[in-house]
Amino acid sequence: MTLVKGLKGKESRMRLLTIAADEFANRGFHETKVSTIVTRAGLTQPAFYLYFSNKEAIFDELVNEFRTRLRKLVQTSRFAPTVEAHDVPKQLLMTLETIFRFLAATPNITRIGLFLAPNSDQIKEELTSLLIDNLRAEQQMGHFRSELAMETVAECIVGIVERLTLSLLLPGIKGPESLALQVVNLLLYGMLANGDTSIQDS
Amino acid sequence: MTLVKGLKGKESRMRLLTIAADEFANRGFHETKVSTIVTRAGLTQPAFYLYFSNKEAIFDELVNEFRTRLRKLVQTSRFAPTVEAHDVPKQLLMTLETIFRFLAATPNITRIGLFLAPNSDQIKEELTSLLIDNLRAEQQMGHFRSELAMETVAECIVGIVERLTLSLLLPGIKGPESLALQVVNLLLYGMLANGDTSIQDS
Amino acid sequence: MTLVKGLKGKESRMRLLTIAADEFANRGFHETKVSTIVTRAGLTQPAFYLYFSNKEAIFDELVNEFRTRLRKLVQTSRFAPTVEAHDVPKQLLMTLETIFRFLAATPNITRIGLFLAPNSDQIKEELTSLLIDNLRAEQQMGHFRSELAMETVAECIVGIVERLTLSLLLPGIKGPESLALQVVNLLLYGMLANGDTSIQDS
Amino acid sequence: MTLVKGLKGKESRMRLLTIAADEFANRGFHETKVSTIVTRAGLTQPAFYLYFSNKEAIFDELVNEFRTRLRKLVQTSRFAPTVEAHDVPKQLLMTLETIFRFLAATPNITRIGLFLAPNSDQIKEELTSLLIDNLRAEQQMGHFRSELAMETVAECIVGIVERLTLSLLLPGIKGPESLALQVVNLLLYGMLANGDTSIQDS
DNA sequence: CATGAATGAGCCTTCATTCAT
């Protein structure tokens, strides 16, 4: 007999979610069949509809899980406003590490929320605007160059994060810490060997 | 009667390609129906198979068109190897401008090749490795900081380009020149207001 | 604890019957879902099968309830055989009133037994043949015109009753007494303003 | 080769309609399977959707066909306004004969439109209101008794027609002419052997 | 007396693709 009433149902639901995440991440929405999910979960088709109203519903739930967790993560890791100038690199580094670690820890819903969801753009926009707030605050405190348009910078950071995630992080080629470090190094200090040339001058 | 033999056929084929690009770009592969393409082209379904062996074939043709054109573009705009240090920014700027202009000029196949194609990763890898070659050459000439791993930097640049393309360029929010300028400014000189702090120090 | 053994079960069963009648009457057999009945009754699906062997069984029980009650009613209100000529209208009036009152009193099972049951024809046939007996007796006593075929007349009366029930009685537009009166008036005296013309003459 | 372009399609469509009418009439909407219709028509399932957008669509088309034809019929057979008193029976007889003949001639769509359609009530209402117009006109010309409420009389006639159709006409037990004659006889002259008793007197 | 959990069976519908003309 079951110790906790309703436990078995919760477990079936959970199994379906996990398997669905795996299927969606590796095959995409259309190539993922309800029949496959259900078979892998050791259930039959009607059981699926016991827990989710349709195929889209389970997909959306996964997308929302990613979205919610990402949002919480970014909101939590906001720069402390009283940060000293020499703390900026460390702060940025930690933020990026946190993000990369989260993305690496949940690769399936990352793929779903970041690359597969029809509304992945919204998710990224949300992330971008949270970043913009942080960046602008730093900029007004004089930590970042005033001539940089932070909306664009934020988009760049998001672009960097998503590309590195897809091609280096998720395949396991590089780890979260390594990537965070390189990104900070690139973004803060730029590529040039010496800082004496400015593009505006040319 | 047609003046040039096969002209009408060529035109039908062209129409199908153009409409397909529009449909694929705006709805994705699965949501695009052969029946819709064909109807918009003023043809019937069997006519479609006169020109393309199946739905994937027309999609692939569009992907390849993008891929080929992008490849040509990047190969052409390779950095001249004998470049002077103060030319680096201008060179990078021009390269990025060229790329953004190309992407903005053919928005439909850009969306297809960059975001929809299952092999869009390959396309980006190709772009990345071309970039790596260029960047490494510059680095060895002492123009770029030696501690930067150019494979990662190249990925970052590609990530930046694709994100800015999707969220600012294709929607027409910013133009190619403006974006190129901002990217160069960010990448070359970094974000910090003054360069006296190093992340390694922390 | 329940005072009377099995009381709770009887109540559940009753509740299911009442709700099922409502659902069947308003949606029809196929559009009525066991799940709905059960939910409205505050029970779960398996509980349903504690009381009824299947969906058809509960439907049939409702149909039979209607059938039985109708049969009793009609048998009871049989014409007294020794009726005087001037009592005929009153008798018919009372019979019709009784029927209309019964139908109006239980609208749900009326709808089910009269319009939804696949065997509603049998029910009506039964009613018809009871009517035929009565009518023929009257006819032989010289109260009704001898050239009328009472089988057909009985069908007509049943048709009138069912139509008036559906469109005027159940919606509450007219009451049982009003309808009975009009029907008697029409059936006994006919429509013609004066009786001097006969169809056979034409 | 086909003589008339598009003929084959029209024929397939027609076949589907005819077979569907037969299935619906004999089994009802839910028990009728698209697969059955299509098999009987010598086609496959997708072919069905070439001609009808779904199962309901073909059902509705049959209902509408019945509705339209019935409407036309009744509108056409309207009483001529200048009718002489002694023509009334003949007129009514002809109208009823026409209706019964129509119903008998197309038994399948009759069953569908009159007893199966969810909106069969509307259809009958429409018929009723057309009847009311006719009856009232006659009444005002003094042909029918002024104390009869023609709305109710019309309902009665419709009820008679539908019941006789179902139990005597469609099964082939009686023919249109016979039924029409009996109905007229009953409706016009009433059931009483002599007209000297009035219900109001009792 | 009742429930949590699950299933068997089946139907509608869609879409890319083809055949014959």
Place this chain on the structure above:
DNA sequence: TATGAATGAAGGCTCATTCAT
């Protein structure tokens, strides 16, 4: 160069019903 007509293959979903507790 094209069309009218049709199909193969498959997938999502629903519902009545049952098992084990």
